[in-house]
Amino acid sequence: xxxxxxxADQATSGSMAVAVDLGGTQIRAALVDSxxxxxxxxxxxxxxxxxxxxxxxxxxxxxxxxxxxxxxxxIVGAGVSSPGPLDTAAGIALSIPTLTGFIDYPLRAKLxxxxxxxxxxxxxxIAAAIGEWKFGAxxxxxxxxxxxxxxxxxxxxxxxxxxxxxxxxxxxxVGHMSFIQDGELCACGNRGCLEAYASGTAFTKRAAKVAAGxxxxxxxxxxxxxxxxxxxxxxxxxxxxxxxxxEQEADYxxxxxxxxxxxxxxxxxxxxxxxxxxxxxxxxxIVHAVKAHAMPAFRDIPIVRSALGANSGLIGAxxxxxxxx
Amino acid sequence: xxxxxxxADQATSGSMAVAVDLGGTQIRAALVDSxxxxxxxxxxxxxxxxxxxxxxxxxxxxxxxxxxxxxxxxIVGAGVSSPGPLDTAAGIALSIPTLTGFIDYPLRAKLxxxxxxxxxxxxxxIAAAIGEWKFGAxxxxxxxxxxxxxxxxxxxxxxxxxxxxxxxxxxxxVGHMSFIQDGELCACGNRGCLEAYASGTAFTKRAAKVAAGxxxxxxxxxxxxxxxxxxxxxxxxxxxxxxxxxEQEADYxxxxxxxxxxxxxxxxxxxxxxxxxxxxxxxxxIVHAVKAHAMPAFRDIPIVRSALGANSGLIGAxxxxxxxx
Numbered sequence: 001x002x003x004x005x006x007x008a009d010q011a012t013s014g015s016m017a018v019a020v021d022l023g024g025t026q027i028r029a030a031l032v033d034s035x036x037x038x039x040x041x042x043x044x045x046x047x048x049x050x051x052x053x054x055x056x057x058x059x060x061x062x063x064x065x066x067x068x069x070x071x072x073x074x075i076v077g078a079g080v081s082s083p084g085p086l087d088t089a090a091g092i093a094l095s096i097p098t099l100t101g102f103i104d105y106p107l108r109a110k111l112x113x114x115x116x117x118x119x120x121x122x123x124x125x126i127a128a129a130i131g132e133w134k135f136g137a138x139x140x141x142x143x144x145x146x147x148x149x150x151x152x153x154x155x156x157x158x159x160x161x162x163x164x165x166x167x168x169x170x171x172x173x174v175g176h177m178s179f180i181q182d183g184e185l186c187a188c189g190n191r192g193c194l195e196a197y198a199s200g201t202a203f204t205k206r207a208a209k210v211a212a213g214x215x216x217x218x219x220x221x222x223x224x225x226x227x228x229x230x231x232x233x234x235x236x237x238x239x240x241x242x243x244x245x246x247e248q249e250a251d252y253x254x255x256x257x258x259x260x261x262x263x264x265x266x267x268x269x270x271x272x273x274x275x276x277x278x279x280x281x282x283x284x285x286i287v288h289a290v291k292a293h294a295m296p297a298f299r300d301i302p303i304v305r306s307a308l309g310a311n312s313g314l315i316g317a318x319x320x321x322x323x324x325x
Numbered sequence: 326x327x328x329x330x331x332x333a334d335q336a337t338s339g340s341m342a343v344a345v346d347l348g349g350t351q352i353r354a355a356l357v358d359s360x361x362x363x364x365x366x367x368x369x370x371x372x373x374x375x376x377x378x379x380x381x382x383x384x385x386x387x388x389x390x391x392x393x394x395x396x397x398x399x400i401v402g403a404g405v406s407s408p409g410p411l412d413t414a415a416g417i418a419l420s421i422p423t424l425t426g427f428i429d430y431p432l433r434a435k436l437x438x439x440x441x442x443x444x445x446x447x448x449x450x451i452a453a454a455i456g457e458w459k460f461g462a463x464x465x466x467x468x469x470x471x472x473x474x475x476x477x478x479x480x481x482x483x484x485x486x487x488x489x490x491x492x493x494x495x496x497x498x499v500g501h502m503s504f505i506q507d508g509e510l511c512a513c514g515n516r517g518c519l520e521a522y523a524s525g526t527a528f529t530k531r532a533a534k535v536a537a538g539x540x541x542x543x544x545x546x547x548x549x550x551x552x553x554x555x556x557x558x559x560x561x562x563x564x565x566x567x568x569x570x571x572e573q574e575a576d577y578x579x580x581x582x583x584x585x586x587x588x589x590x591x592x593x594x595x596x597x598x599x600x601x602x603x604x605x606x607x608x609x610x611i612v613h614a615v616k617a618h619a620m621p622a623f624r625d626i627p628i629v630r631s632a633l634g635a636n637s638g639l640i641g642a643x644x645x646x647x648x649x650x
Contacts, residue, residue, distance in 0.1 A: 164489070258515075263499060265491030265497075293515050297419050301492070
C-alpha cells in the first residue's frame with residue numbers, strides 16, 4: 001500500500017530525495033518525497049571505529065539499496081543529517097566524537113562524489129527541527145524550538161520563518177547551555193551543561209547510582225545495566241524512587257526549556273529524541289517547571305512531543321535536499 | 326563642525342529619523358541620519374511614576390526640541406527603543422517594570438498619533454544590537470550577539486544577516502537564561518538567572534555585602550552606597566577584595582557568554598551597557614572563562630566592547646525607522 005501511495009504521489013509531485021541519518025550507532029537511509037512521505041528504507045549498524053571511508057561506503061550501499069526500483073532522474077539529491085559539530089557552510093565535519101576519524105573531514109564533497117548526487121549536509125538537531133517544522137508538530141508556526149533528548153541533548157531553531165544557522169551553521173547547541181555551575185562533567189569537556197543533567201544518559205546514570213544504594217526500590221541493580229524504559233516502567237508501577245527520578249528529570253528539562261523560551265521566543269517547543277517516547281510521564285512535570293521558571297509573557301508557549309519521532313531528521317534532511325526549506 | 330558635517334550628509338543621503346531611547350530613569354531623543362550620525366539631541370529625566378500619558382508628552386516635547394531647525398519633510402519616521410517586554414509585532418508594551426502604567430499599553434499607536442510620524446518600536450536590547458551591527462563593533466558580520474550589562478542584562482541577536490525577533494518580537498532575553506540552580510532572586514521573579522549574578526546591580530550588591538564585613542578593603546561601607554566605578558577604581562589601586570570582585574564578575578560574564586556562543590553561534594559577541602565602561606578590567610577574565618567553558622569550535626569567537634557606547638540604541642532605533650535593516 002505504501003508503495004502504491006508513493007507512486008501516486010510521484011505522479012503528482014515528481015521530486016524525491018535520498019535522506020541519510022548518520023548516527024554513531026546506526027545509519028538509516030530512506031527515499032522521501034516532497035510531501036515528507038517516506039517510502040523505501042534501509043539501515044545498518046555504523047562501522048563507527050572503521051574510519052570515514054568505510055562509513056561512506058556503508059552509506060553508498062544503503063542508498064543503492066533504497067534506489068533499486070526508482071528512476072534515478074526522479075532523485076533530486078541527497079540530504080544528510082549528521083552529528084556535529086559540522087561546519088555546514090563549508091560541508092566539513094569538524095569532529096564527530098562518536099565516529100572515529102571524522103576530524104576536519106570534507107564529508108559533503110566525499111558523499112557527493114560517492115553518491116553522484118548533490119548533497120546537503122545538516123547538523124542532526126537542525127535537520128530534525130526542519131522535519132518537525134515542515135511536516136510534524138511545528139507545522140504552520142513561524143518560530144519553533146526543537147530539542148532532542150537522547151544520548152546527548154541537541155536542537156534546532158526556526159525563528160521568523162527561517163532556519164537559524166549562525167557562524168559555520170553551528171547555532172542551536174542547546175545542550176551546552178551552562179545549567180549548574182561547576183557541576184557534572186559533560187561529554188563536551190565542560191562542566192554543568194544542560195546535557196550533563198537532562199540527557200537520557202544522565203538520567204540512567206542517576207538512576208543506577210541511586211538504585212545501587214537503595215533496597216526499597218524495585219529498580220534493582222543486580223545486572224549493573226540500567227535503561228530509561230525500566231525506570232519509567234517502575235515509576236508507572238508505583239516505585240517511589242523511580243517516580244522521584246522521573247520528577248527530577250522533568251524538572252531539569254522544564255528549567256532548561258524555560259531558558260530556551262527566553263532566548264529564542266518560539267511559538268512552540270518540541271521535544272524529540274529517545275526520551276520523548278516517555279513524554280506522557282514527563283509532560284506534567286515539564287510544564288510545571290516551565291510555568292514556575294519562565295517569565296509571564298513566555299509561560300503559555302506550548303511544549304509538545306515530536307510528531308515524527310525517529311523520522312524527523314530523515315524528513316528534514318530530505319526537505320533540504322528537495323529545496324522546500 | 327558636527328552641524329556642518331550633518332548638512333553635508335543631508336545633501337547626499339536625504340533621509341533622517343527621530344530616535345528615542347526610552348529608559349526608566351532617562352529619555353533621550355536625537356536626530357540620526359542614514360549613515361548613523363547623530364546631530365541634535367535632547368534628554369529629560371523620565372516621569373516614571375506619572376503614567377503613560379505624561380511620558381508620551383515628554384517624548385513629544387523632546388522630539389519637538391530636536392526638530393526645531395529641521396525641515397519636517399526630511400524626517401522619515403521615529404524609531405523608539407524601549408525596555409520590554411514589548412510585543413513589537415503588535416506595537417504593545419506588555420509590562421515595563423520600571424515605568425508605572427505601561428501594561429498592555431499600545432505604545433506604538435499612541436506615539437505615532439502624538440508625533441504624527443510612523444513609529445518603529447523595538448526592544449532596547451535589539452535596538453542596540455542593530456546599532457552595533459550596522460554602525461558599530463558588529464559591522465560587516467552576519468552573526469552578532471549583543472549583550473548589555475547594566476542595571477539588568479538584555480540583548481539582541483543578529484543571525485544569518487537578520488535580526489532575530491521570534492514570537493511577539495521577544496527573542497534574545499539573554500539575561501534570563503538559568504545560570505545557577507535555585508540561586509539569587511532575579512528582578513523577573515525567577516531565581517538564578519544570569520542577570521541575578523552578572524548585572525551591574527548584582528555586582529555592586531555583592532561588593533557592598535563583602536565590603537561590609539571586611540576591614541582590610543579600601544572599598545569601605547561607611548556611606549552605605551556602592552557603585553561599580555568605585556570597585557573598579559579600588560581594584561586598579563591594588564585592593565585585593567575589589568580585585569577578586571572584578572575577577573568574579575568577569576568569570577560570571579564569561580561563563581554566560583560561552584553559553585550564548587553555543588546557542589547562537591555568532592561571529593562576534595559585543596558587550597555594551599554601563600559595565601562595558603570597565604571593559605578593560607574585565608576583558609582578560611571574560612576571555613579566560615570563555616576559553617575554559619566554550620566548546621573548541623567556539624573558543625576563538627572575539628568578545629569585544631560596544632563601539633557606540635550609550636548611543637547604540639538610538640542609532641539602532643533610527644536605522645529601523647529609516648528602513649535600512
